[in-house]
Amino acid sequence: MVAGPAQLQPIIELEARSFIPSDRFARATWRHLLGPARMRGSSLTLVALSGGHVVGALNALLRRDGHTARLYSLAVDPQERGRGIGGLLVRHLAKRLPPAFTVLSLEVRHDNAAARVLYERLGFTVFEHLPAYYPDGGDGVRLRASRAAVRRG
Ligand SMILES: CC(C)(COP(=O)(O)OP(=O)(O)OC[C@H]1O[C@@H](n2cnc3c(N)ncnc32)[C@H](O)[C@@H]1OP(=O)(O)O)[C@@H](O)C(=O)NCCC(=O)NCCS
Incomplete structure (x- = not known):
């Protein structure tokens, strides 16, 4: 389902269980993404529920160029x-995006094996290497996929 301000706290708790502190978003960032940015159509957050609890969350930024959605x-x-x-x-996400968005883009830690397996399976390929991209000096990669490929995946 599409998330709004009511899902702020469960999403923050999920992030705390999922990311090292420097990779988490600040509460103010999530508040913005779930509130004003969502209302403006520049942010889309989806949550997966199990037994009424948030067990997964995804945020995408819908770029002003009108065709690239950044999985944030x-x-x-x-x-x-x-x-x-x-x-x-x-x-x-690939199903729900407004029609003009044809490309998905994201950054991921170079050594995040689980995420990279998942993205590769969904049709993402390496677009750019990002040395020392993360605050702790960790390397990243930028991946891209066509929305059509992800929908088929
Ligand atoms: C990345 C993440 C969202 C994947 O969620 P998930 O629900 O487990 O994803 P799925 O079950 O759809 O797929 C996971 C895939 O990774 C594989 N996998 C899991 N752990 C792995 C590991 N340590 N090494 C290699 N592959 C791994 C699984 O086998 C599965 O692939 P398969 O379906 O081909 O068998 C989850 O691991 C997570 O929240 N990680 C912490 C936060 C994070 O790193 N987010 C991504 C930031 S860009």
Whole structure:
């Protein structure tokens, strides 16, 4: 489902279980993404629910260029991983985006094996290497996929 301000706290708790502190978004960032940015149509957040609880969350920024959606955050509860929830959220994004958005783009840590396996399976390929991209000096890669490929995946 599409998330709004009511999902702020569960998403923050999910992020705390999923990311090292420097990779988490500040509460103010999530508040903006779920509120004003969502209302403006520049941010789309999807959550996966199990038993009424948020077990997965994805945020995408819809760029002003009108055709690239940047997958900005993706997290699945550690206890629910490996069951396809991450893939489901990304494919759901590819279905829900406004029609003009034809490209998905994202950055991921070079050594994030689980995420890279998932993105590769969904049709993403390396677009750019990003040395020392993360605040702790970790390397990143920028991946891209056509929306059509992700929808088929
Ligand atoms: C990345 C993440 C969202 C994936 O969510 P998920 O629900 O487990 O994803 P899926 O079940 O759809 O797919 C996971 C794939 O990774 C594989 N995988 C899991 N752990 C792995 C590991 N350590 N090494 C290699 N592959 C791994 C699984 O086997 C699965 O692939 P398969 O379906 O071909 O078997 C989840 O691991 C997560 O929240 N990680 C922490 C936050 C994060 O790193 N987010 C991405 C930032 S860009």
